[in-house]
Amino acid sequence: MHFNKMSGINAFLENAARTSSLIAVTLLLPMVLYAEEPLIESIDINRLSFEGTLAFSPGNGSLLRIESTEANAFPSVLIHAPDTPWNLTGHRFVETSFTNTGDVPVNVAFWAVGRPGWDAAVETVKLEPGHSGLCSIDLSQRWKGGRVPKLDPSHIEYLRISFLRPATGASVEMTAVRLKGHAEPLRYPAGYERLEVPAMMNVPPVPGKRVKHQLKTYEDREAYHVLYLPPNWKPGKRFPVIVEYSGNRWLNPPCHSPGRPESGRMGFGMSEGKGFIWVNAPFVNRDGSLALNGWGDADVTADYAIDLVEMICTDFGGDPDNVILTGFSRGAVACGYIGLRNDKIAGLWKAFHPCQHYDGDGVHGATFESALKERMPRLNGRPTFHTDNGRHAELHELFERTGQPVTFAESGIGAHTDSMLLENRPSTLQLRTWLAGVVKPKR
DSSP: OOOOSOTTHHHHHHHHHTSSOBEEEEEESSOOOOSSSBSOSOOOGGGEEEESBOOOOEESSSSEEEEEOSOOSOOEEEEEOSSSOBOOTTEEEEEEEEEEOSSSOEEEEEEEEESTTSOEEEEEEEEOTTOEEEEEEETTOOOTTOSSOSSOTTOEEEEEEEESSOOTTOEEEEOOOEEEEEOOOOOOOTTOOOOOOOOEESSOOOBTOEEEEOOGGGTTSSOOEEEEBOTTOOTTOOEEEEEEEOOOOBOOTTOOBOOSGGGOOHHHHHHTTSSOEEEEEOOBOTTSOBOSSSOBSHHHHHHHHHHHHHHHHHHSOEEEEEEEEEEETHHHHHHHHTTTSSHHHHTTOSEEEEESOOTTSOGGGOOHHHIIIIIGGGGTTOOEEEESOTTOHHHHHHHHHHTOOEEEEOOOOOSSOSGGGGTTOHHHHHHHHHHHHHOOOOO
16 A cells, blocks of 8 residues: 655655664554543644654554564654644543554553653553553653652653564554543642753754754764753853763663653753753764764764864853763763773863763673773863762772772662752752862853
8 A cells, every 4th residue: 555645754764764673553544532531533644753664554443553573672653742742731641552463472661751851651561462451651650759740741742652672573553542530730849840951942052042953074964962052151251061971762661761862951950051051962873873872983972072072162162171071871881981982082071970870880892891991090080970870889999999089879769760850859959069069160
C-alpha cells in the first residue's frame, strides 16, 4: 500500500534512516480514541514521529501496531499533541492497553512527556505472546524525596511507546487512550518551587533565551550546541560559563534521556538561570553528526569543546578564567574522559561537577587505570563536586591516590535523573554554595 498526498513521510524516513534501530509500524485507520474522556479523537499521521527505520501499511482494528524487526535498545513511536501541548490538569491517569501479537515476550513502556526540563511519567507492561495488559500512567508520579511531580500535567507534548530491548519479531497492538481519575491542580510547596528550564528555540542568541547554535565550521553538518545567555547579559561584560554534557540516549524506566544536547538541564539548575552563560555541548562523530550514545569520536568531541569555549569567550563575553564543566551520566564520565583528555582541553576548566557516574567507572572505555594514570593528574589541584557518586569506593580511591580536592553530596532522589538540580534539595543548595565559592565573577 502507498500513502499519497501525505506530507512529512519522507522527512520521517530520512530522519529514521540515520538511526540504528529497525522497527516496522502499522498505522491502523481510522484512528479514533474512545474513552469516557478521550485524550484525542483522531491522529494526524504527520503528528507521529519514529525513532527507527520504518515501514507503513494501513489496516483495521486497533489504534496502532508496532513491530520490531531488528534487536535494538529502545525503538519508539511518538504521538505528538496537536498544535499546542495537551493540558491534562485535573486528570490522574493516562491509560491504554497493549496486546502482544508476536511470537516472543515483549516489554513495553508507555510515557507521557511534558515541557522541557521536566521528567516523563511512565508505566510499563510485560506481555507473553497472545496476552494483553493495561498500562496506566500516573501523572502525579514523584521521585523519591520529591515534593513536586515529575511532570507538569498542564503541558504534555507527546506520548511515547517504546520497546525495551526487544527481540526481533516483537509486536504489539495499542488500543484506545483514556483519561481517568481526578487529580488536584499542580501546586508547589512553599519555598520548594521547581525551576522552569527554557525550551530550545531556533532564533539568534538573546538574553534569557535558550537557542540552538552551531560553530561556523559545522554549519554544513549536524552537530550543534545549545546556548543560553542569562537575562542580565550585556555586550562587553564578562560572565562565568557552565559547559554541560548530557547522558546517553537511555529510555529505561524511569529514566527518560533522549541523549541530545538540549536534554541537559544541570547548568540551569546550578546557576538558577542567573549570572552564567550556559551551553550544552555535543558528542560528535567523525562525520560531524551527533552521537546520542558514547563519545562519538572522542578526539573530535574534545576539539569541538575547545572551539566552543573559545567562541563563547570571544563572541559572547565568556570569562575564560571561570569556565565550569558539568555532566550527567555519560556526561559525568565525560568530565574526565573528554574534559581531561589532553593538556589543551584540560586547561579550559576552573572546576568540575559530575553527577551519577564518573571517569574511571569503566563506561565506554573510561577505565580506572587510565583515569588514574592519564587524566586525574591533569586536575592539577582544581576542585570537583560530585552529586550522587559518594558510594563508589573506587572513586574515593582515585582522589585519595592523586590528592585532588573533592566534595561529595547525595541528593536522595533514588533514581537515574538530574532532576534534583531543579529542586531546592539540600544537595543542590550545597552545590550552589560551592559554585559561588569557586567562581569569581568579573565586573
